[in-house]
Ligand code: HEC
């Protein structure tokens with residue numbers, strides 16, 4: 261009897277000792293993790309990016325500038341900023357009389373309440389025709405070095421007539437659109453204030469719209485305030501997400517600088533060549549087979565407001581995008597080749613995209629971080645259109 265009691269005691273003691281050890285180990289792990297996050301929080305919110313942990317970059321040396329604030333907007337020498345020119349541009353941006361039907365304005369597809377895009381997979385334009393690419397936001401467009409998913413326009417001035425003339429978008433000849441604006445009495449004073457006299461030309465329309473677009477810039481986001489020293493503005497998950505973005509998840513190879521894009525063209529496995537949805541991307545501009553399926557790296561600022569995402573609006577949640585990157589952006593084997601105008605083309609996703617091995621928790625942390633790059637939706641009162 262006595263023997264049995266001591267055995268029970270021994271077993272009981274051993275179990276509680278083991279339990280204690282395990283608890284202490286998990287406790288130690290948790291506190292180790294916590295002190296790692298605390299350390300990262302200190303570094304990233306120090307106001308000094310040179311003290312941040314080194315980013316993990318691809319050995320192929322991508323075009324890289326550290327992430328941070330958006331620099332001041334630079335206006336081109338041949339189209340400097342003025343308040344009156346920007347106000348005229350804003351009015352034109354909202355004016356549907358630039359379109360063939362006089363029903364569709366730039367703001368129809370680039371709506372400030374919808375992140376300056378339309379939150380659709382594909383926009384509809386003239387006669388409710390569907391386009392074949394996802395509308396891009398014009399927020400922070402001053403920082404893009406070329407325009408459109410394939411970079412086919414080199415400046416905003418050059419770009420602005422393209423949607424007016426696009427058959428599926430505004431469907432109007434630029435000279436007719438210009439004449440229509442010139443006939444509107446109320447525009448005279450606006451052109452005079454902006455350009456010194458009331459002459460309406462297509463070049464002036466382009467300059468005014470571009471000047472306005474360059475003023476559509478994000479205010480400081482939570483990310484900007486956090487790195488400036490407001491260290492409690494980020495949750496632990498957001499701190500970890502920022503760190504993963506710069507390191508293990510390797511997003512920094514392409515989405516870098518204050519604009520969160522290095523303005524390069526890359527193939528991230530979304531071209532779907534040989535299928536009905538195929539898009540040759542940059543190849544359509546350069547005709548260089550190596551560019552088949554490449555798109556301009558989009559900015560990630562304001563990303564939570566501008567979905568659905570990618571050139572074809574194929575992704576409707578950020579979790580799906582992160583899961584896609586995590587698995588190394590697999591291209592469906594049957595959708596990697598096509599014959600275009602007699603030339604066989606292959607899609608080759610960037611070698612920078614690899615299996616990332618992120619856990620579910622890490623994916624959630626990255627997503628939390630992406631949320632810190634967005635600012636609040638504004639609902640500006642549309643301008644009064646002149647008559
Ligand atoms: C019918 C919808 C529609 C209308 C109207 C429209 N856009 Fe767009 N916009 C788009 C789509 C779609 C894209 C992307 C097209 C592509 O890459 O081929 C785009 C792209 C752009 C871009 C390039 C953004 C970037 O990140 O490169 C700018 C700038 C722009 N539009 C400005 C304008 C202006 C200015 C007007 C009016 C003159 C206008 N848009 C009218 C749908 C529209």
Ligand code: HEC
Nearest residue numbers: 509511513514526528530555557558569570571585610612
């Ligand atoms: C090799 C360069 C490259 C790397 C690395 C990369 N991206 Fe991208 N990213 C792109 C390109 C190019 C596109 C546009 C592709 C398209 O339109 O089909 C894109 C699109 C996106 C979009 C959609 C943007 C929009 O406006 O539609 C998100 C979100 C995104 N990337 C997040 C990330 C994250 C997060 C990482 C890290 C896990 C990452 N990217 C790594 C090149 C890259």
